Each structure stands twice: as C-alpha cells, then as structure tokens.
C-alpha cells in the first residue's frame with residue numbers, strides 16, 4: 381500500500397530529522413511508530429502526507445511517488461491520506477456535525493459550506509461516521525463542549541469524510557487521560573478493522589502499542605532501528621530504543 385524508500389528530511393535550520401528511512405506498509409495494517417522525543421516521528425508522518433517536503437527519497441502510494449507531486453496533485457493525495465493530531469484541531473464554536481462535514485470541504489464550494497448548504501449525501505455520510513465513533517445524538521453540540529476524547533473521535537469522523545485509504549495519527553492520545561486514551565484507540569482500531577482503513581500512528585506508551593499495533597517501527601535520531609511485532613520488543617530492545625536509563629511507564 382505504501383513504500384517509504386530512503387526518506388531524508390533536512391529542515392531549513394540544518395536539522396537532519398530523517399536519515400534514510402525505508403519501510404513498507406501493507407493494506408489493513410495498524411502500524412505504530414515509536415521513539416524518543418525528537419526522533420523524527422512527526423516529521424515522518426508529515427512527509428508522508430506532504431505537510432512537509434521530504435529532502436530526498438521516495439514515498440510510493442497507489443502507483444506513484446508522491447514526493448514528486450505539486451499543487452492540486454498534492455491535495456488529491458491528502459484527500460486519500462487522512463490525518464488526526466494531538467490537539468484535535470476542530471473548529472471550537474461549530475457543532476459536531478459541521479466539524480465532521482468540514483472534512484469533505486475539498487469537494488464542496490467554500491461559500492456553500494459557510495452558508496451551511498451541505499449536500500444531503502454528505503450529511504448522511506457524516507451522521508454514519510458520527511455513529512461509528514460512538515457520538516450518536518451529539519451532532520448538534522458545539523465541539524468545545526465535548527471532552528477531549530470525544531473531540532478526538534470527532535476528528536476521526538472528520539478524517540473519514542474523505543474516504544481515506546490511510547489514516548495518519550500523530551500522538552492522538554497524548555493530551556488524554558488513560559481511560560479516554562483507550563477509548564480513542566479502540567475507535568481507531570474499529571475504523572481499521574471494520575472500514576479497512578490502514579492506520580499509521582505515533583504513540584508514546586508501549587502498553588498502548590502492545591495492545592493496538594499489528595506492527596511497530598522505531599526511530600532513533602532519524603534512523604529506523606526496529607521493525608517487528610509489538611510483543612517482540614523485550615527489555616533489550618526497549619533500552620536500545622529509549623536509552624539505558626529509560627524505565628517503562630504503563631498506562632492501564
């Protein structure tokens with residue numbers, strides 16, 4: 381589904397954030413990216429959906445190297461690769477339904493959306509995704525009146541409006557408490573299993589990784605140092621990935 385080949389990213393200030401990262405993602409996988417703060421996890425996701433331009437290397441997706449695309453063709457890739465963020469990025473004063481509908485913006489004129497003139501089929505689709513993330517009945521509540529976990533579930537529903545093949549999630553539960561984190565992860569897993577959307581997700585807690593990932597890659601200093609099953613990350617690997625001094629903190 382996705383082939384990342386020798387991906388390099390050097391930021392304008394000279395930071396070499398990705399140093400030749402290569403891996404494959406198969407259709408239907410729930411791939412989790414781990415690594416210390418600053419190891420390049422966010423940079424990797426941002427290069428995959430072209431929020432950042434990689435410096436060199438290739439990202440092959442649906443038959444083309446998307447690192448070479450420009451303009452409208454980048455937007456077309458972004459509509460097939462959804463993204464959710466740590467801080468949800470919802471429109472706070474708008475309703476759940478409007479936030480989810482805004483996920484289909486690229487297909488509706490901006491004026492129509494400001495006037496709330498959404499196509500009926502989009503409204504039906506939005507309500508289906510609101511149901512899938514367990515927010516039935518909350519369509520008309522303002523986003524800023526929801527809990528953090530509920531807001532992240534709105535963000536998932538919004539991302540689904542584009543029918544993405546891949547959903548990228550950059551630390552989707554880092555702002556949430558443990559119980560809420562599990563709830564959001566369970567809905568991501570549901571989207572992965574029931575809708576067949578491939579997920580690539582950055583996570584900090586290994587206990588979450590073990591529970592939800594089908595496969596894991598670890599970055600360290602911009603290099604890929606581990607690729608395998610979550611249960612194969614033993615104590616030695618843990619210390620290799622996070623450093624000798626690191627102690628595992630669990631989230632229950």
Ligand SMILES: Nc1ncnc2c1ncn2[C@@H]1O[C@H](COP(=O)(O)OP(=O)(O)OP(=O)(O)O)[C@@H](O)[C@H]1O
Pocket residue numbers: 391392393395396397415416417418419420421422423424
């Ligand atoms: N826009 C930017 N300009 C310059 N340097 C950047 C930029 N974004 C990230 N970096 C640097 O690139 C490196 C990788 O950062 P990145 O944000 O990808 O790490 P991360 O693994 O996501 O970390 P965290 O776990 O803290 O989110 C870091 O050294 C960071 O300081």
Ligand SMILES: [Mg+2]
Pocket residue numbers: 421422423
């Ligand atoms: Mg990050």
